[in-house]
Amino acid sequence: MTDAPAFPATPPLALVIFDCDGVLIDSEPISLATLTRGLNEIGLAIDLEAVRTRFAGTSMTSIMERVAREDGIEAPAGFVERVKAQTLDAFAAELKAMAGIAEALGLLHLPFCVASSSDPVRLRHSLGLTGLLPLFQGHVFSSAQVARGKPFPDLFLFAAERMGTAPEQCLVIEDSVPGVEAAQAAGMRVVGFTGGGHWGHDRSGRDLRAAGAATVFSAHAELGRIVAESGLPRSAASPI
Secondary structure (H helix, E strand, C coil): CCCCCCCCCCCCCCEEEECCECCCECCHHHHHHHHHHHHHHCCCCCCHHHHHHHHCCCCHHHHHHHHHHHHCCCCCCCHHHHHHHHHHHHHHHHCCECCCHHHHHHHCCCCEEEEECCCHHHHHHHHHHCCCHHHHCCCEEEHHHCCCCCCCCHHHHHHHHHCCCCHHHEEEEECCHHHHHHHHHCCCEEEEECCCHHHCCCCCCHHHHHHCCCCEECCHHHHHHHHHHHCCCCECCECC
């Protein structure tokens, strides 16, 4: 009789780490449109879809470093601050929480936190505008607190350390390729979220899966199931 194959033990989940933009708040259509206009104004001929593909999920510092390196365009003095201010103004008029997220957070039976590429001012401003900030009880972490932003693992490792949780016991909810790559590099489980307005009609999340997301979902009503399934032992019958 042949023994059944042994699968590595999967430690129980102890923390859910949420990206903010495009996961908790439907901000990406607003911020990407503002960024696109700004880049066009300083001479970079780029459209909204290209901006989403190249820059979604990364900080303004990283974006402008890439623009300088890859496109040969240096941001003029005050450009980053101006785009940030315009984005906050647009948020005040248009920003909404992602549908169903407050209810989904209320049903979670695990600790959770935010780890975002946004700077601290924008992060707290956007969570405050949408009424989500009190739900996180101060557990809000920004890439400004670490040396390297996504796709490096620093931010997720920092958040896990501050929350007192081992990386292998964390589940990350991400909507961007750099975010998925960062979670993978941190040794965390990661799933993709495609419910944001910037995904348009194609919510398959093929690029997130290719980057390493175990599965993809597009409605926060599914969050409880996703978290439960992500905590199951990995086996032939449990591909997640």
